[in-house]
Amino acid sequence: MPYYLVYLIAIFCSALASAEIVVNSKVKICDDVAEWPPFTYFKRVDKTKTAEVQGFSVDLIKTILTRNNIKYEIDLLPWKRCLHEVEKGDQYHMILNATKNKERESAYYFSESIYQTHYFYFYSKKNHPTGLDIRVQSDLNNYKIGGIHGYAYSALTELDKNKMSRTVDYPSLLKMLYAGHIEVFAEDFEAIAGMSEIGVYNFMNDPQLGMAVLPDTEDNKFYMIFTKRNPLGQELRLLVNKELMRLQKSGELRKMLSNYLRP
Incomplete structure (x- = not known):
């Protein structure tokens, strides 16, 4: 053959x-x-x-x-x-x-x-009434930042992830923010909006939660x-x-x- x-x-x-x-x-x-x-x-x-x-x-x-x-x-x-x-x-x-x-x-x-999703950063309006000075992604390093255990945050290439204070879920992350244990967290806007939609917590209508597009950051694939x-x-x-x-x-x-x- x-x-x-x-x-x-x-x-x-x-x-x-x-x-x-x-x-x-x-x-x-x-x-x-x-x-x-x-x-x-x-x-x-x-x-x-x-x-x-x-x-x-x-x-x-x-x-x-x-x-x-x-x-x-x-x-x-x-x-x-x-x-x-x-x-x-x-x-x-x-x-x-x-x-x-x-x-x-x-x-x-x-x-x-x-x-793909899009990164926003979130902060407490009570603790930072004038907002945060975030002009490029690396400016996050000037603040105490929080995150979720095990998440890669692959698009946050300029962030020192070793300094990130982590917790188990988003409601816990928000508690850390309002307690002053962290000053900011950066997350996918679509997921945060989704949490609000299904009733985990109404992030989108929380009057104390400030949010803005994270500059200098690629879409998260x-x-x-x-x-x-x-x-x-x-x-x-x-x-x-x-x-x-x-x-x-x-x-x-x-x-x-x-x-x-x-x-």
Whole structure:
């Protein structure tokens, strides 16, 4: 048999085997239990949190996996545990929303970008009635800054993250701000607005909370990420990227995102 035919048959068999791995497996997905609305969060009924997880990223992965007849399950875990579990690749295989940095690139496979957010900085009007002197991103280093445990803050390239005081979630971050333990925090505007929308806390209408666009900062790109320690991770990455291309070309991806983000 000619060599090139042997080569093509080997490629074909490998592709079939890879597809079989995904189809015959139940994909275990995790994300942050602190919620990341409007991308991943618990559904509310009469302002009461339920166990059902919804959001743009949930709709996206549901569309991709059900179209390919792949079973899946989504759990929201403490963020650092979710990262650890997907890195191990035993119980969980992928995460729905993550930013990129060198450390994570060495530990996970990344999809193409699925959406992007925009950084604002937030401060107490009571403690700083005239606002903060923030003209470039590095000016944040002149203030006591807070953040969330385990978050990469990849777009904050000029920030000394070692000096960041961290806590578990956004309401706790706000308490630190108003208590004077920190002076500022920089976060994705879409997530803060999403927290207000689902009733975690009404950040957007808090008269004591000042906010402004963080200058000198690029849009924050988000990705789905996959384990490198389980063969399922690479196959999921390939499948997600293929389906993302299809959804982008058809306009479905933009339509799905518009259901959660106001123009």
